[in-house]
Amino acid sequence: MGLTGTAEAASTSAATALPAVLTKNKIYRSGTAAPMSCPAPEIRSGSAASVKRFQQALARCANRFWATRFKAAGLRYTPPRLQITTGSRSVCGKINANGAQYCPEQRTVVIRITKRDLRDQIMMNLAHSVAHEWGHHVQELTGILDAQNTLYWRSGRTQRAALSRRLEMQAECLSGVFYRSALDSLPSEITWSQWIDAVGQSRESKIHGKPRNLAYWQDRGYDAGSARACNTWTAPNSRVS
Numbered sequence: 001m002g003l004t005g006t007a008e009a010a011s012t013s014a015a016t017a018l019p020a021v022l023t024k025n026k027i028y029r030s031g032t033a034a035p036m037s038c039p040a041p042e043i044r045s046g047s048a049a050s051v052k053r054f055q056q057a058l059a060r061c062a063n064r065f066w067a068t069r070f071k072a073a074g075l076r077y078t079p080p081r082l083q084i085t086t087g088s089r090s091v092c093g094k095i096n097a098n099g100a101q102y103c104p105e106q107r108t109v110v111i112r113i114t115k116r117d118l119r120d121q122i123m124m125n126l127a128h129s130v131a132h133e134w135g136h137h138v139q140e141l142t143g144i145l146d147a148q149n150t151l152y153w154r155s156g157r158t159q160r161a162a163l164s165r166r167l168e169m170q171a172e173c174l175s176g177v178f179y180r181s182a183l184d185s186l187p188s189e190i191t192w193s194q195w196i197d198a199v200g201q202s203r204e205s206k207i208h209g210k211p212r213n214l215a216y217w218q219d220r221g222y223d224a225g226s227a228r229a230c231n232t233w234t235a236p237n238s239r240v241s
Helices: 048-073 115-119 123-141 144-153 157-185 192-200 211-224
Strands: 081-085 100-103 108-112
Touching: 048 081, 048 115, 048 123, 048 157, 100 123, 108 123, 123 144, 123 157, 144 157, 157 211, 192 211
Parallel strands: 081 108
Antiparallel strands: 100 108
């Protein structure tokens, strides 16, 4: 999961150098959401059509959720476009190996249904393709992506890698905020603690960071139920490594 068509986030040596859109964004003041009903259709083994319907349903839930939070923060929400495909190309080019990405220029969430999705249909894996990429859309609408892109071009390689992790971990945290409101109404074969344990044991990514930190931020968003918990930009380096 990641971004296409924009620079990944950059790092800066001091928090005071960061723009307020990163550290004091209005979305952090959007409050705590109440539980919401998020009906989703059954996923049938081997059926790409049922996976697509499930993810479309999750997308509708994500749009309802974030529209409410944006209104509470005094911001305007517009849904992203959604492209779900079994192919390897999308409106923003080749789909990355993770199977899901956000394309800022097109404001489009692209999800590729893989053979693994059809074989190992774990609901949370399929849901996270939506929840994480909607986190990037929130970053786009709130000016966070533009701010990190500006920092990127002013920074060196090490700094760029560091704040790419801050960007991705914020998207993880925002997905946790959404889950806190919607998850209880979704059918699931695993508990939240089991899911977080699985995230913490996943494969490490240079862009996304250490699995234990990805799990930390996702769980932090879930526990708080509010984007106020998701300011990764001023977090200690140890929490975004």
